[in-house]
Amino acid sequence: MTRQTAGGEMRDRAADFYVRSMGGQKLAERDYDAKVLPAKLRDLVAKYDIRMKDDEIIPLDLDMARRAFEAGRELLLDLGCYCIDTERTIGIAEDEVEEALARAPEAHAYGTGDDVAECVGRGIEDDRPPVVKGGPNGCPLTEEHFIPIMTSVAKEAVGGVHTGALQTVLGVPNRAASPIEIVACKKEALWARQAVAAAGKPGLSILGIMSGVTSEAQDAGDFEGGLRPGDPHLVVFLNELKFDYDLLKKVLHDKYLGAAIDANIGGPLHGGYAGGPETSAVAGVAEALLGFVVCEPSNFSWYPQSLFTGATTGRESLWIAGMLLLAFRASGHGSILDTYVGPQAGPRTEMVCWETAAQAIANVACGASALYGACGAKMVKTDHCTGMETRMLAETSRAAAGMPLAEANEILSRLVPRYAETIAAQAAPAGKPFAECYDVDTVEPREEYVGLWEREKGTLRALGLDVA
């Protein structure tokens, strides 16, 4: 966790990056985002000949995946990363990357007691199903429905839950960097624990904290009755290959707590600084490597969203996530790599079923260790999350386990066109809020929603996914 220097002083990697952030090359952030990074990405994509093919929704060329890994590694070694607080780039050495990859666990048990779920570095076409960490993925939740929503998720066949962000606490609006933000984070952790207990799974792991912006507030989720050290603690890099001091502070807090760290990038963001699918894939490889170097995490997670759709389920996003996973797996790296599932459509719609299934098929076949969510409506609409979307993700993930890449691609080629044009037009239905999908008192899904999912399972079976 920490390393001993020659002088006996305890040093941490995150603290090292703080020191290094003051001595790197000065570079305006706009130049880094718009000039330096995109130019380097374009060069690497050309050098390593990485191309998205028209007939592939997930990549099938494992040699190309290995080249994508090398391209991402070269990006990190050549460009390093960027600290927004000092506006400097920080170089990364080859041995740091090698040590980080060697150190990254290939299995990690989350949760306690009967509710332990072991995440493993699944291989390509691995017949072991991934862990599903169900829930709102950080989407805004009312305090009225926070516990029922989280309970509805925990009731499903999940290996953990991912919390959402409280909008109010005791009727007071949550406000960043204020005292109420601390309370919101404590309530988020406390109520999430109550929710998993209410579902009869008190040992289920809880991924958070989502109600706080500052590292201080996020750290407030750690207390007796709140997050346990073994729960995955989310730390988020900035798009792309950037960090701030809050990230380093959070990592340091978590390390000294002995906590599990989920290092994350809200990307790579297709259409943003990372550019197109090929360049985004290269950026995403480098970002995972950076996460392993800086955070010494138990796992790394991508949220491979598109700037154009706001979702993770479009054709480009599925290809990017597939390439990211295959790049590591085909290169022999069994670290724990996870993905967020963020459909554009919301609860109780046909489309959320299709989008969730598509990402499950794509990511599971390519070797994802865990999938988060699903949370629809682009994760921005209040209380637009229920346990039913988690059920869809869990059931389709199990059905996709062991599926050959070519078969996955064939099914996806029939499934994705059902919704691709709709999400490209940003026209997916936002669906219904939790209270219109579930009986809030019993925390059971309404018949209409259960029936909808059962019908759509038939649709998926007809397309080739053998979902039970």
Added chain:
Amino acid sequence: MLDEIREAVVAGDEDAAASHAGHALEGGADPSDVLETLSSAIREIGERFQRGEAFLPEMMLAADAMKAAVAVVQPALLAAGGSTTAKGKVVVGTIQHDIHDIGKNIVATFLQMNGFEVHDMGRDVSPKAFAEKAAEVGADIVAVSVLLTSTMTDVPVVLEEIESAGIRDACAFIVGGAPVTPEWAQAIGADGTAEDAAGAAQLCLELLS
């Protein structure tokens, strides 16, 4: 030469755009034709972005290239009796404690592409700093971006600061970002909101028309 100007803008080549614009004017080109070429080029890249065929860095660089070329054309246009006065001054930024600035950067770029004078204050901007900048530059519009629900609470404070600075009558106030709804924007007293960057630019044009 006008084709070269267009290509330089689309390619996001700031130096070439300015250089070609200068050469075009030296060669006798009508400044208003050069300006129209620049506008056409920037519209092209904006449309490509909206179709998902161009990405954020290309759009940012194209906007910078256009700005550089406009600076070259402006004196000639004024000398010819024309006007290059910007369509309006907009102060943009992401609200304090919120470090998500990609959406704001897209809006700033679209505003720049649509001929606004943009004062981009970056991320994590305090309400007071918004108002002070607006007063300093004589802003027509203050545009506040927000991504997180817990940072939305500070957005109405920007309006309070604008009012305290005594510039509310001269300055429109708009908000945008993933959690913003038209109802919320109206409730806090904003003059409007838009779903995306193109809509934000259109809103600004309408507010100043």
